[in-house]
Each structure stands twice: as structure tokens, then as C-alpha cells.
Amino acid sequence: MLNLKKHLGLSGILLGFLSTLLMTVSAPALAQQVIRLSTTTSTENSGLLQYLLPKFEARANAKVNVIAVGTGKALELAKNGDVDVTLVHARTLEDKFVAEGHGVNRRDVMYNDFIIVGPESDPAGVKGSRDVIAAMKKIAASGSKFISRGDNSGTDVMEKGYWKQVGTQPHGSAYVSAGLGMGEVLNMAAELRAYTLTDRATYIAYRAKTGLQIAVEGDAKMFNPYGIIAVNPEKAKGLNYKGAMQLVEWITSDEGQKLIGAFKVEGQQVFFPSYKAAQ
Known part of the structure; x- marks a missing residue:
């Protein structure tokens, strides 16, 4: 009888462990996150995003939904809270966007x-x-x-x-x-x-x-510099600010910057990493 209780007790612990493990594996926290990015047509037309984003998505367990438009429209989408992060190339418009409180943590990314x-x-x-x-x-x-x-x-x-x-x-x-x-x-x-x-x-x-x-x-x-800006989470509801900052951090990391420098079109480098140079 005592051995049976001991056996049942061990089985209960094992079943509890397996149940917890299964719940952890299927937990919503492991679901793929969505990050909304507005950007310029040049990053899309050149093929840069198709080259960069799959690498980031695999690392961050994310899907980046891209809206490629002109910088003015890209910033307007960010201002309205329709995206989480924006990658653009018009420094005067970017500075105004940040100064008005719509964006935070702007960083230089690259130039051509x-x-x-x-x-x-x-x-x-x-x-x-x-x-x-x-x-x-x-x-x-x-x-x-x-x-x-x-x-x-x-x-x-x-x-x-x-x-x-x-x-x-x-x-x-x-x-x-x-x-x-x-x-x-x-x-x-x-x-x-x-x-x-x-x-x-x-x-x-x-x-x-x-x-x-x-x-x-x-x-x-x-000279044509590009900057990335996270949308201010205090200005809009439902933003994936954490995901936005993951992209900001990654694209300005050593890995992201090296990949930008390695990207070529017809054998020619077309974007030059600038984050480290700006520090």
C-alpha cells in the first residue's frame, strides 16, 4: 500500500511536469508577434527589406508587415498609430515628427x-x-x-x-x-x-x-541618410512598442549593420551602415 502511494505520488509529479511542459510550449507567449513597419519605396524597390527582414523575423519570432510609401505618408501612418515603427529618409520631417512627440528613440541606420x-x-x-x-x-x-x-x-x-x-x-x-x-x-x-x-x-x-x-x-x-523611429506608445493605443524596439535595436546592431553593408544590387553596394559612425 505504501509502495502504491509512492508510485502514485511519483506518477502525479511526472504528469504534472508533462502538463506544465505542454502548456509552456503552447503558451501564447510563443506565438509569432506582428510588427507593423512603414517605410519608403526605396527600401522596398531595391530589395533591401526582402533581404533583411527574414533574418530579423527568425531571430525575433516575428512577422513584419511592411507598408512601402513615400516618407511623408510613412510618417503620417506612424503619427496615426497605424504602424509600430517607421524607416524613412527625410531628416527635417523626421526631426519634426520626434519633436512633436509622435516618435521616440530615432537612430541613424544607413545612407546612400x-x-x-x-x-x-x-x-x-x-x-x-x-x-x-x-x-x-x-x-x-x-x-x-x-x-x-x-x-x-x-x-x-x-x-x-x-x-x-x-x-x-x-x-x-x-x-x-x-x-x-x-x-x-x-x-x-x-x-x-x-x-x-x-x-x-x-x-x-x-x-x-x-x-x-x-x-x-x-x-x-x-547625401541621403535613413533613420528608424519607434512610434511613441503614449500617443496611440495597441502599439507593439516592444517589437518596434526589437527591430530598432537589431537593425542598428553589429549584425544588422553588417548585413546592410553586405547587401548588393547587381554586385554593387547600395546602402552604407551609419549607426556606429554616428555614436
């Missing part, structure tokens, strides 16, 4: 540069220029067609700033405000034999299909 591309015939005669303002002045004076993003993206904000410095811009049908993403604008520029301002990464990804040539590059004014 803007370039002006156009048809091989180069009707404005700007090919080889390293002065973006002088080149855009010649484009406007020549009556050559110019395609603008027209979507309040980081690229669009930069372009408008250049035209402001030029003091004029193409008029009438020579200036097309597309309201489209970078890849679509590059395709349009190719069809219309026009110039456009683009980030280098998206251009390289679309170069073969568009046939557009680099006309202007190398001006310090064309």
Missing part, C-alpha cells in the same frame, strides 16, 4: 546618395556634372522634361528643395508631378525620355529595364 538620371541623349547637356543646382538650372532652361515623385516622399522633399535653390523649375508639360513611387517614376522617365531625381539603390535595381543613364552625381548636397 541621390542622383539625377535621364535619357542617353542627354538633351540638357548635364551628363558628368557634380553640381546638382547648376545641372537642374540647365534642365529647366533647356525645356527638357522632368518627372517629379510629387508624393511628399524624402526624394520629393529633396527635389523641391533643389528647385527652390535654383529659383525656377520646368514649366507646363515639361514638369510632370507623378504622385508615384520611385520605381514607377523611373519607368515613366524612361518612357518619356525625361530626367528625374532618384536614390541610387532603386536606380540600380531598375537600370537594366529603363536604360536611363546617370547624369549628375557626387554633389555633397545629394
